[in-house]
Amino acid sequence: MINIQYLHSHHLDGICQAWKDAAKVLVEKKTTTKKYAYTQKYADGTSQTFLYDTLKDKIYGSCELILEGLIPDDTFFDTNFEVSCGLLKEELDFVFTDIWTYVGKDWLQVKEDADRCDNNKKDTCLYFYVYNALKEPFEELYKYMQELMQDMVFTELNIRTCPYCNRQYTFTLKPNKKGEPHTSPEFDHFYPKSLYPTLAISFYNLVPSCHCCNHGKGQKRLHINPYEKGFQGDFCIVNKDGYRLNIKEVLDIKDEKDIYVGYNGTLDEREDVRILGLDQLYTMHSDYIQEIIDNVNDYNEASANGLIDSFQGIYNTPQQIYDFVWGRHLELAEQELRPLSKFTKDILEQVGVKR
Ligand SMILES: [Zn+2]
Numbered sequence: 336m337i338n339i340q341y342l343h344s345h346h347l348d349g350i351c352q353a354w355k356d357a358a359k360v361l362v363e364k365k366t367t368t369k370k371y372a373y374t375q376k377y378a379d380g381t382s383q384t385f386l387y388d389t390l391k392d393k394i395y396g397s398c399e400l401i402l403e404g405l406i407p408d409d410t411f412f413d414t415n416f417e418v419s420c421g422l423l424k425e426e427l428d429f430v431f432t433d434i435w436t437y438v439g440k441d442w443l444q445v446k447e448d449a450d451r452c453d454n455n456k457k458d459t460c461l462y463f464y465v466y467n468a469l470k471e472p473f474e475e476l477y478k479y480m481q482e483l484m485q486d487m488v489f490t491e492l493n494i495r496t497c498p499y500c501n502r503q504y505t506f507t508l509k510p511n512k513k514g515e516p517h518t519s520p521e522f523d524h525f526y527p528k529s530l531y532p533t534l535a536i537s538f539y540n541l542v543p544s545c546h547c548c549n550h551g552k553g554q555k556r557l558h559i560n561p562y563e564k565g566f567q568g569d570f571c572i573v574n575k576d577g578y579r580l581n582i583k584e585v586l587d588i589k590d591e592k593d594i595y596v597g598y599n600g601t602l603d604e605r606e607d608v609r610i611l612g613l614d615q616l617y618t619m620h621s622d623y624i625q626e627i628i629d630n631v632n633d634y635n636e637a638s639a640n641g642l643i644d645s646f647q648g649i650y651n652t653p654q655q656i657y658d659f660v661w662g663r664h665l666e667l668a669e670q671e672l673r674p675l676s677k678f679t680k681d682i683l684e685q686v687g688v689k690r
Contacts, residue, residue: 336607337498337671338565339542347562348441350491351538355438357487358480358536362390362434373397373472390479394434394472442539442562449526449534449556470532477528477535489520494543494671498561499523499552499611501670501677503545523549525560548611555610558603566607568600569681570617572624582687588628591621617678624682631686634660657690665690 339347370386371393377383385400387393440448452466489506497503511517523544528535539562559566571579572588573595588594596617598608608614661683662673670676683689 336559336561336564336566336604337496337501337677338563339492339494339498339561339671346491347539350488351439351441353491354480354484354488354538355435357484358438358476359435361479361483362394362476365389371475373400375400390472390476391434394476397472398469437533438536438538440537440539442560445526445534445537445539446560448537449531452531452533466530466532470529470535473532473535474528480536481522485520485522488538488541489522489543492543496671496674496676497545497548498542498565498671499544499548499557500613500616502616502674503547504674505543505545507546521546521549523552525562526556527554530554530556547616551612552610557607557610559607566598566600566604566677568598568604569684570613570678571597571599571681571685573597579685582685585686586628586632588625591625594618594621594624596620596624620675620678623675627679627682628686630660631683631688634688654690657688661688 365388370388371390372384372386373393373396374382374384375397385396387396494505497505506518506520508516509519521544522541524531524535525540525542526534531540534540542561572585573579574584575595577595577597579597579599596614598605598614600608661679662676664670664673664676665680665683670680
């Protein structure tokens with residue numbers, strides 16, 4: 336996990352504001368060509384479709400219909416009905432008061448919202464029903480915002496590799512409307528939009544990510560948010576039973592089939608590594624690790640001096656030699672620029688190679 340806030344704090348709020356401004360225009364824009372529909376389902380099995388001129392009207396309208404449709408039904412809502420209605424009104428008040436607060440919340444407010452949502456869901460099944468009802472309009476709003484804004488947000492953020500795994504880049508290739516290949520960014524909702532519908536449109540709930548993490552994570556909730564912090568622990572080579580190997584044991588590995596990757600960090604970090612499957616994925620890079628081990632065995636003071644002699648005037652310092660042999664962008668401030676930077680740095684530290 337790479338910390339986005341640490342690297343991009345100077346311009347995150349500006350991008351968030353641009354996201355908010357564009358959303359406002361989009362949602363309040365009247366359209367004569369397209370009507371926004373919301374279908375209300377009733378307890379007796381019938382349904383009715385309502386048409387709205389703007390996306391905002393649709394969101395507000397569907398919320399009003401949810402409130403109107405709250406008829407006590409002993410078979411489902413039971414005795415919690417009064418409590419449920421109170422909670423529901425409280426939530427919808429947020430939506431009615433200012434829908435834009437959802438878009439511009441900072442990551443701490445996003446976290447508070449998610450915690451509140453979790454607590455409310457514990458209280459009543461009705462509340463869960465309400466979040467389900469909010470899901471559709473908010474997902475639709477996100478879809479429109481995504482189409483209009485995602486390229487700008489992605490370019491401005493300039494986060495090259497996936498902050499979750501640092502294994503792959505954050506862009507992929509998708510066909511455009513003409514069916515031509517088109518580079519397209521991938522965004523993960525840190526708090527899944529299916530479970531936290533109002534956070535579907537929050538800028539600080541969007542994490543540029545790789546396809547693998549975005550889809551592998553699914554509806555699971557991670558403990559570490561890259562807008563807040565990155566992993567403090569490190570990946571390491573372990574034995575079959577998960578115990579970290581010492582320098583000699585690592586350098587004695589001759590066959591990449593004997594390489595296993597583990598993670599040494601806090602309980603929350605280890606849980607996130609498990610959810611994202613990072614230890615398993617990194618173990619699949621055993622050929623890359625074996626190459627590091629072979630290079631460490633070959634790389635000593637004599638070979639470093641040999642490099643300085645061979646490249647007279649180009650590599651003069653140990654730092655320059657380090658960058659040449661092990662690659663650039665391994666330091667914390669640059670790790671997001673290249674895939675596997677943190678992993679490479681962690682393994683090099685395990686075998687005693689320091690910049
Ligand atoms: Zn990833």
